[in-house]
Structures are given as C-alpha cells and as structure tokens.
Amino acid sequence: xxxxxxxxxxxxxxxxxxxxxxxxxxRAAKAVSKKRDEDVSTEAGEGADEHAAVKTLxxxxxxLELTEAKRAYKPVSYVDQMxxxxxxxxxxxxxxxxxxxxxxxxxxxxxxxxxIETSAGTSEEAEIKDEESAGDTxxxxxxxxxxxxxxxxxxxxxxxxxxxxxxxxxKLANQFNFIERATRTLNNPLRDRACQSEPTxxxxxxxxxxxxxxxxxxxxxxxxxERSKEKEKPKAQIAKKEEEKKKGRKLTSLDLQxxxxxxxxxxxxxxxxxxxxxKALTTNExxxxxxxxxxxKDDKFLFSVVTVExxxxxxxxxxxxxxxxxxGSVKAVSDDIxxxxxxxxxxxxxxxxxxxxxxxxxxxxxxxxxxxxxDQQGTLLPLWKFQYEKTKRLAVTAISWxxxxxxxxxxxxxxxxxxxxxxxxxxxxxxxxxxFPEYVFSxxxxxxxxxxxxxxxxxxxxxxxxxxxxxxxxxKATSQPSYKSSAKSGKHTEPxxxxxxxxxKGEAVKVIxxxxxxxxxxxxxxxxxxxxxxxxxxxxxxxxxxxxxxxxIDYLFLVGTEEGKIYKCSKCYSSQFLxxxxxxxxxxxxxxxxPYHLKVFISCSSDWTVKIWDHTIKTPMFVFDLNSAVGDVxxxxxxxxxxxxxxxxxxxxxxxxSINKYEALCTQLVVAKKKNKITHIQFNPVYPVVIxxxxxxxxxSLKLSPNLRKMPKAKKGQEVKKGPEVEIPKLDKLLNLVRxxxxxxxx
Amino acid sequence: MADTGEGKKEEADYxxxxxxxxxxxxxxxxEMRVEAMELCVxxxxxxxxxxxxxxxxxxxxxxxxxxxxxxxxxxxxxxxEITHEVKNLLYMFFGGSLxxxxxxxx
Numbered sequence: 019x020x021x022x023x024x025x026x027x028x029x030x031x032x033x034x035x036x037x038x039x040x041x042x043x044x045r046a047a048k049a050v051s052k053k054r055d056e057d058v059s060t061e062a063g064e065g066a067d068e069h070a071a072v073k074t075l076x077x078x079x080x081x082l083e084l085t086e087a088k089r090a091y092k093p094v095s096y097v098d099q100m101x102x103x104x105x106x107x108x109x110x111x112x113x114x115x116x117x118x119x120x121x122x123x124x125x126x127x128x129x130x131x132x133x134i135e136t137s138a139g140t141s142e143e144a145e146i147k148d149e150e151s152a153g154d155t156x157x158x159x160x161x162x163x164x165x166x167x168x169x170x171x172x173x174x175x176x177x178x179x180x181x182x183x184x185x186x187x188x189k190l191a192n193q194f195n196f197i198e199r200a201t202r203t204l205n206n207p208l209r210d211r212a213c214q215s216e217p218t219x220x221x222x223x224x225x226x227x228x229x230x231x232x233x234x235x236x237x238x239x240x241x242x243x244e245r246s247k248e249k250e251k252p253k254a255q256i257a258k259k260e261e262e263k264k265k266g267r268k269l270t271s272l273d274l275q276x277x278x279x280x281x282x283x284x285x286x287x288x289x290x291x292x293x294x295x296x297k298a299l300t301t302n303e304x305x306x307x308x309x310x311x312x313x314x315k316d317d318k319f320l321f322s323v324v325t326v327e328x329x330x331x332x333x334x335x336x337x338x339x340x341x342x343x344x345x346g347s348v349k350a351v352s353d354d355i356x357x358x359x360x361x362x363x364x365x366x367x368x369x370x371x372x373x374x375x376x377x378x379x380x381x382x383x384x385x386x387x388x389x390x391x392x393d394q395q396g397t398l399l400p401l402w403k404f405q406y407e408k409t410k411r412l413a414v415t416a417i418s419w420x421x422x423x424x425x426x427x428x429x430x431x432x433x434x435x436x437x438x439x440x441x442x443x444x445x446x447x448x449x450x451x452x453x454f455p456e457y458v459f460s461x462x463x464x465x466x467x468x469x470x471x472x473x474x475x476x477x478x479x480x481x482x483x484x485x486x487x488x489x490x491x492x493x494k495a496t497s498q499p500s501y502k503s504s505a506k507s508g509k510h511t512e513p514x515x516x517x518x519x520x521x522x523k524g525e526a527v528k529v530i531x532x533x534x535x536x537x538x539x540x541x542x543x544x545x546x547x548x549x550x551x552x553x554x555x556x557x558x559x560x561x562x563x564x565x566x567x568x569x570x571i572d573y574l575f576l577v578g579t580e581e582g583k584i585y586k587c588s589k590c591y592s593s594q595f596l597x598x599x600x601x602x603x604x605x606x607x608x609x610x611x612x613p614y615h616l617k618v619f620i621s622c623s624s625d626w627t628v629k630i631w632d633h634t635i636k637t638p639m640f641v642f643d644l645n646s647a648v649g650d651v652x653x654x655x656x657x658x659x660x661x662x663x664x665x666x667x668x669x670x671x672x673x674x675x676s677i678n679k680y681e682a683l684c685t686q687l688v689v690a691k692k693k694n695k696i697t698h699i700q701f702n703p704v705y706p707v708v709i710x711x712x713x714x715x716x717x718x719s720l721k722l723s724p725n726l727r728k729m730p731k732a733k734k735g736q737e738v739k740k741g742p743e744v745e746i747p748k749l750d751k752l753l754n755l756v757r758x759x760x761x762x763x764x765x
Numbered sequence: 766m767a768d769t770g771e772g773k774k775e776e777a778d779y780x781x782x783x784x785x786x787x788x789x790x791x792x793x794x795x796e797m798r799v800e801a802m803e804l805c806v807x808x809x810x811x812x813x814x815x816x817x818x819x820x821x822x823x824x825x826x827x828x829x830x831x832x833x834x835x836x837x838x839x840x841x842x843x844x845x846e847i848t849h850e851v852k853n854l855l856y857m858f859f860g861g862s863l864x865x866x867x868x869x870x871x
Contacts, residue, residue: 218850218851219850219851220848220849220850220851221792221848221849221850221854222846222847222848222849223790223846223847223854223868224844224845224846224847225790225844225845225856225866226843226844227840227841227842227844227845227858227866228842229842232841232861232864233783233861235787235858236782236783236787236861239787240782240783
C-alpha cells in the first residue's frame with residue numbers, strides 16, 4: 019500500500035494507479051486494487067499492438083544468414099528466441115534511492131497526520147465495494163500517466179525506480195488478490211469417561227518373628243532332614259544289593275540259556291529299562307510292607323521280566339511262565355510272585371500289542387480289496403503264527419476254540435507217527451499274545467484230541483495216545499490234570515466233551531465220550547463236582563478214528579473208522595448201530611455235522627476226498643477230490659454252505675457250495691516247507707479267522723477275505739435274514755439239485 | 766570358663782547348622798520364590814551387620830525384577846500383620862537369627 023501511494027510506481031506497473039500524494043492515502047489504495055480489474059481489458063488492447071510490433075523482429079529458428087564476405091550461407095549462432103509479451107516492474111522502490119527517501123519522508127508526514135486512518139484502512143479492505151465510486155474518480159487522472167509508463171517498460175528496464183522505504187509496523191497484504199477469510203469450526207464438547215479395574219487380590223498375613231521361634235523352626239527342619247537321610251540310607255543299600263544280585267544272576271542265566279553275547283546285551287538294556295516300571299509296580303503292590311521285603315520282590319520281578327523279554331526278543335519262548343514261577347530266587351517268599359503275575363501279564367500283552375500292531379490292525383480292519391475284482395475267488399491272509407520252543411518237534415494233533423473266550427484256543431501236541439511216539443503238550447494260546455502260550459501242560463504221552471466243555475469253558479478234556487483220558491482245569495494252578503483215567507479200558511483215540519441233553523437228570527452232568535481203538539465207544543457220564551467216571555457204555559464198532567454228536571438229536575452220533583466206513587449210532591443201543599455208510603476207501607479223518615442243517619454231515623479221508631452226506635441217504639451228496647490226503651474238515655460257523663479242508667500237501671481249501679459246487683473258492687498254500695503237513699483246521703466261532711495246525715508244531719491263524727464269507731445280497735426293500743431260517747433252505751436248495759438226478763438214475 | 770567355652774562352641778555349631786535359608790511361609794510361584802530367596806540370602810550376607818541396607822537392597826532389586834511396591838522387613842524380632850498381593854509374599858528365616866519378610870502391596 020505504501021508503494022501504491024507513490025506516483026512513480028505508475029511507470030513500472032501501469033495498473034497500480036497511485037493516488038499521487040493525495041490527502042487520503044488509504045482511500046487511494048482501495049481504489050487501486052479495484053481499478054486493476056478494469057484495466058485488464060484496456061491493457062489487452064494495447065498488448066495486441068505491442069505484440070504485433072515485436073513479432074516482426076522475431077526470427078524463425080535455425081536461421082541461415084547470407085554473409086556478404088564469403089558469399090555463402092552461414093548459420094546464425096545465436097538467435098534471440100525470447101519474445102517479451104508482457105513485462106511488469108515490481109512496485110518496490112529502493113530504500114536508499116532518492117525516490118525512496120522522498121517517499122519515506124512524505125509517508126512519515128502522512129502517518130503523523132492520520133495514523134489512525136491508515137490503520138483503519140488496512141483492516142477494512144473488505145469494504146472496498148462500498149467505496150468503488152470514490153476510487154474511480156480518483157484514479158481517472160492517473161491513467162494517462164500509466165500509458166506513458168508502459169512505453170517506457172518496452173524500451174528498457176531502466177524504469178526501476180527506487181521503492182519507498184517500508185514502514186515496518188504495517189504489514190502489507192497481497193494487494194492483487196488478497197482476501198481475508200475466516201470460519202469457525204465446531205468444537206466437540208469434552209466428556210469424562212472412567213472405568214475401574216478389579217483390584218489385585220490381596221491377602222492378609224501376620225506372624226511374629228522371635229529368636230526362639232526362629233530357633234525352633236531351624237531345629238525342626240534339621241530333625242526332618244535327619245529323618246529323611248535315614249530313609250535314604252537303607253534304600254541305597256538295597257540298590258547295591260540289587261546290583262550285586264543282578265550280576266550273579268546274569269551269569270547263571272547265561273549258563274542256562276546259552277544265549278549269545280548280543281542277546282545278552284539286548285536283554286540287559288531292556289531289563290534296565292523295565293526295571294523302573296517294575297519297581298513302580300512292586301511298590302504299588304506291596305507298598306505297606308517293609309523295605310527289605312520289597313527289595314526281595316524287586317529281585318523276583320526282575321527275573322520274571324527278563325524271561326518275558328527274552329520271549330519277545332527271540333520270538334520264541336524259552337521258559338514257560340508256569341515253570342518260571344518255580345525258578346529263581348523266589349524261595350524266600352514264594353507266594354509273592356503271584357501278586358506280580360497279573361501286572362507282568364498285562365505288560366507282556368502291552369508289549370506284544372506293540373510288536374504285532376500291524377497284524378492286529380490287519381485282523382481288525384484289513385479287507386482284501388482285490389476281492390472285488392475277482393469273481394468268486396478269495397484269499398487267506400496270514401495273521402499271527404503261534405509257536406513254542408518245546409513243541410517244535412511235535413505235530414499239532416488237535417485244536418479247539420474256547421466256547422466262551424473267543425480269542426482263546428487249545429492246541430494239543432503229539433505225533434501221528436506210530437514209530438516216533440513221545441511226550442505230549444497241551445498249550446492254550448490267546449490271540450492277544452501270540453508270542454507265548456497262556457497255559458502250558460505237558461504230558462508223558464502224546465495228545466490225540468481235545469475239547470472244551472461247553473458250559474464250563476475252563477475245563478479241557480484231552481485224549482492221549484496211550485488211551486487215557488484226562489481233564490485239565492484251567493482254574494487250578496497245577497500242571498497236572500485234575501482227572502486222569504487209568505489205562506485199564508484199553509486205548510482211546512478221541513475224547514470229546516458233549517453237552518448234556520435235557521432228558522438227563524441233573525444239570526451238571528457231563529459226558530466224556532471216547533472211541534477205543536479196540537472197537538468201542540464209551541460214554542462216561544459223571545457229576546461235575548469231583549469228576550468221577552461213574553459209568554461207561556461200550557459200543558462194538560470198527561476201528562474208530564473220529565466221531566461227532568448230532569447237534570439237536572442228542573442220542574445220535576457218527577463214528578468214522580479206519581477202514582473208511584462211517585457208522586450212524588445211537589446212545590440207546592449200545593450193541594448195535596443204526597446205519598453204515600461205505601464212505602471212503604481209506605481211514606476217515608474227520609466227520610462233522612452241519613451246524614445249521616440237521617440232516618447233513620461232512621466227512622474227509624486220506625483217500626483225497628471230502629464228502630457231504632444226508633444221513634438219511636446212503637450215497638454222498640457231494641464229492642470233492644482235493645488231490646491229496648485230507649487231514650481235517652470243518653464247517654464254518656457263519657454259513658451252512660461254507661466249509662474248509664486242509665490237505666497234507668500244505669494247502670487249505672475253502673468251499674462255498676452256494677457259490678461254486680465244484681471247486682474251492684480258495685486253495686492256498688499255507689505251509690511252505692515240503693516236509694511239513696497240515697493236520698487240523700478250525701473256524702473261530704465269531705471272527706472271520708481260521709487256525710491251522712501243522713506237523714512242526716506251528717499254529718497259524720489266517721483271515722478269510724471278504725469273498726469267502728460273502729452273504730447273499732439283499733434285494734431292495736428286503737431285510738437280510740440271518741440264522742438257521744436262511745441257512746437251512748440255502749443248503750436244502752442245493753441238496754435238492756443233487757437228489758433229483760440221483761433218484762432218476764435209480765441209485 | 767568351661768561353660769562359656771561350651772556355650773561358644775554350641776553357638777558356633779548352631780550358627781553353622783542354621784546358616785541355611787528356611788522358608789516359613791510363601792505363596793510365590795516356584796521360579797519367583799527361588800529368585801527372591803537367593804536375593805534375600807545375598808543381601809543378608811552382604812550387609813550382615815546392617816539390616817536396613819539389606820532390606821533396601823532387597824526392596825530395590827525386587828522392585829526392579831517384579832514391578833514396584835515391594836516391602837521388606839528384616840529383623841531379629843518383630844511382629845507384623847500385613848496385606849499383600851496374592852502370590853507375592855515370602856516369609857523366611859536366615860542365618861539362625863534373622864527373619865525376613867518380603868511382600869508386595871501397591
């Protein structure tokens with residue numbers, strides 16, 4: 019505003035019309051700012067003229083100039099490309115120049131005159147509009163001077179006049195487009211918020227600290243420490259003793275077992291590992307007893323576990339658990355081992371479960387998926403193999419599942435070779451522990467047959483080669499049979515437990531039946547309490563090898579003989595038989611009633627054949643030739659048409675008559691060795707598993723693939739019926755197919 | 766003379782035997798307890814004659830390690846009833862004659 023007042027500024031600016039030293043400078047300032055707008059239009063007209071004049075001077079770029087001297091074109095080195103369209107001089111005046119000095123003097127004078135007005139003028143710029151008219155009139159005279167000024171600008175820049183000195187107190191707003199604006203925003207009201215946290219939980223505590231209290235506390239603590247020290251001492255002594263004993267025993271066990279060095283090392287490691295667990299067990303078992311006692315127990319434990327470990331390590335049992343009980347350093351407190359036996363057994367089973375985990379998984383879940391792509395054929399999946407060191411040289415002569423415990427079975431060992439008769443063995447295995455038998459009984463004579471009691475699954479009847487019959491009670495710990503017959507009645511080869519029929523008096527009466535090689539069948543009914551043989555009925559027959567009681571008609575039974583005949587007998591007539599089947603050309607190895615169909619039985623023989631009979635018809639219904647002597651045949655418990663047979667060439671055959679009447683669904687080599695023969699086969703009553711015994715004393719369990727236990731498919735909307743109602747017609751239907759052509763043929 | 770000799774011997778025995786820290790009452794977690802106990806032992810051994818300095822040291826260290834407002838009382842005989850934050854109390858004996866009570870209450 020200061021500069022605006024000065025008339026010289028007109029030269030530089032053109033538009034900023036100075037008020038020319040008028041009496042009211044603030045007024046003039048306002049007028050100037052307004053006039054600027056008006057001048058823009060007028061100046062535009064002038065600018066056009068100027069521009070035209072300047073344009074003629076401007077040369078195009080890349081000019082060539084014809085030089086007179088050389089007579090050639092020469093590029094012009096520098097062309098002034100700049101065209102000034104508009105120039106504007108600042109309104110500043112140098113403070114020290116004459117102009118400046120003059121103006122400042124004048125200004126001071128003006129300020130002294132009307133200081134209030136100037137200040138008011140600056141602040142009230144917004145009111146310009148009201149004073150427009152006044153401004154215009156003032157500025158009119160000045161415009162002429164302006165034009166002269168513009169001309170000066172184009173000619174040269176000499177127009178720079180010294181600006182008047184500024185008055186510091188007054189701040190100049192931009193006079194071209196300065197607008198002061200202000201607005202108020204809403205201030206949000208403030209609010210208070212507070213929350214309380216839960217106080218930290220506190221407790222009160224009070225005590226009094228005195229010298230005597232401190233003393234008492236220390237004395238008490240010292241006494242406690244002494245007591246615990248005393249406890250530790252005997253423990254350390256015990257540990258020492260144990261180590262000594264361990265060393266001693268290691269030697270003896272070495273002598274006994276003649277085990278290799280490596281095995282010994284393994285044993286040692288495992289022993290140490292299990293020692294801890296066992297200690298825990300013992301302390302649990304007899305924690306209340308004195309230290310010395312538990313020390314002895316620890317030792318015993320050690321021993322039993324070592325044997326268990328050996329079994330697991332070599333996969334072959336070395337010492338039967340029953341005999342184990344008698345051995346070792348148990349003499350001192352011999353009954354104590356029984357306390358451990360249960361724990362040890364559980365542990366043994368746990369270890370076995372881990373070792374044979376994959377087999378157990380197979381047993382439970384594996385179904386041969388390839389069966390879907392085979393039409394009818396099935397396979398047998400080998401599961402556990404049961405073997406026991408002492409029965410390596412013995413043949414499996416009988417196997418039987420326990421009727422109550424579905425995983426338990428008994429195996430009888432003996433020899434079929436007449437020249438090589440020796441001792442016998444009765445082992446009871448469970449599928450839960452394939453590495454070691456649950457029960458071990460040894461006998462002087464070879465076992466020829468065995469069976470469980472149906473109602474009392476803890477009783478096993480055994481027939482020996484020397485003709486005796488014995489009953490073992492699994493509940494009793496002794497290794498001797500609870501009953502053994504004398505040899506006076508001659509040689510028996512097969513005893514069987516039979517459940518007593520309803521017509522007999524007394525519930526607990528049972529019958530032992532055995533066939534004598536001297537052509538007799540004997541019934542030995544006896545009361546359960548002390549198992550005496552009260553009565554024996556003898557039947558004069560051929561040289562019996564096998565027999566089976568009818569499932570429903572309890573007086574009816576079949577006897578297979580060495581000369582190949584099968585006799586149908588009744589208990590009512592001891593001297594006569596009801597019927598004779600000329601069944602086989604060689605010894606009948608096995609006869610068995612169908613579990614569902616009351617009329618049907620099966621027989622197998624060394625003449626390579628398996629035959630299925632209707633006991634009312636003298637000719638066989640089906641004949642299968644298996645190309646090798648058939649050792650055993652068994653009906654399956656789940657279907658009336660399924661049976662399995664084993665042949666001496668090491669094969670197992672599984673038939674399902676409802677699927678194929680001529681060929682086996684599965685013929686599988688089970689025993690690899692050539693000299694080995696399969697002797698017996700049995701179906702598990704519940705699981706799809708068969709066990710097969712061979713001449714080398716092994717028992718193999720095999721799982722039947724899904725095709726071998728396929729049930730007829732259910733039609734839509736029909737429920738699948740199970741049980742005898744379905745099974746009997748199924749077999750009947752098959753039999754009818756066979757009967758008719760026979761009757762037509764006049765047989 | 767003999768008596769006093771014996772008395773001295775006994776006292777020495779007592780001092781030797783009872784030099785270990787004995788915690789009478791604490792509800793601190795295991796880790797904290799061990800640390801606090803060791804701190805008390807160090808402090809009491811360092812300032813065996815000046816319980817105030819020992820207490821000051823314990824307090825400062827505890828404040829530093831477990832957050833502020835710990836209180837420490839060390840003395841041969843005193844009774845107290847305090848309110849402490851749960852799991853922040855240690856009352857122990859040390860050296861056969863000193864009782865140390867450390868607690869937090871902010």
